[in-house]
Amino acid sequence: MSPWFHRHSHQSSAPEWILRLIHPEKSPTTPALFTYHLREKLALDGCPLCRMVRESEEQWTWTLLYEFTGDPEIHEKFARAGGLCAEHAELVRKVTAKRQLVTPSGVARLYETVTKEFLAGLARKRTPETRQECPLCRYRDQAAARYAYFLAVTLADSEWQQAFVKSDGLCISHFNAVIAQADRNVVTFLNDDQTRRLRDLLHRLQELQRKQRYDVPEPLTPEEIASWREALWRYGGMTFPDLLVHD
Ligand SMILES: [Zn+2]
Ligand SMILES: [Zn+2]
DSSP states (O other): OGGTTTHHHHHHSSOHHHHHOOOTTOOOOOOHHHHHHHHHHTTTTSSSOOOOOHHHHHEEEEHHHOOOOOOOOHHHHHHHHOOOOOHHHHHHHHHHHHHHOOHHHHHHHHHHHHHHHHHHHHTOOOOOOOOOOHHHHHHHHHHHHHHHHHHHHTTTTHHHHHHHSSSOOOOHHHHHHHHTTOHHHHHHHHHHHHHHHHHHHHHHHHHHHHHHHHOOOOOHHHHHHHHHHHHHHHHHHHOOSSOOOOO
8 A cells, every 4th residue: 555545534634624725736735746846845945845835825825815705614714813823914915915816805805804703802892712723824734744744755765865865954843743754764864864964054053153253264164154044944944035936
């Protein structure tokens, strides 16, 4: 049996409202599409899963704004969450401003419901209920878990391991997510890989400090100059000021 089918229940564990929003032709929701996207992301800077999750969030946001601003279930999610968190509100702003076929009226429609719900709570002079989780945070976590599982299975293949070693590797959050779903051989491979990267990073962070002293005339290498920025994304995850998906 193919390892892709071992954890079928994991892949179908996403809530129905999330599954309905995933466009299979645009998001790597199948193993074949995942490896297609993975090959592309391994050639780029930084953590490949950070990029894949972000692209998926952008696609989800576009789909939400294009097709689902009238969906009662989505309105209920937004109302219960009291709207989106700051990070995802900013993503909605960018997608609305920069992508085609989505308009501010879709955002207005969702937040009309959020506002009516909040006003109803105020009218009842009720203490505010705890906000439920931002729907896009929920989606992002589901996407990250799904891609981490795909990567854990993909890395059982030695050719994919070689390609992975040549890439920038994973941020710590996605490293932990893949480890949690990987078999013993892949855990060993990933631990060795991350150990090598972090030892190298540690050395470059130390050299950056040493060579910046006024009495040390040795020039910094480009890798040493980049070390502090790498530490920031390696431990914190990548952030993307601009949209990754364009029309
Ligand atoms: Zn990452
Ligand atoms: Zn969020």
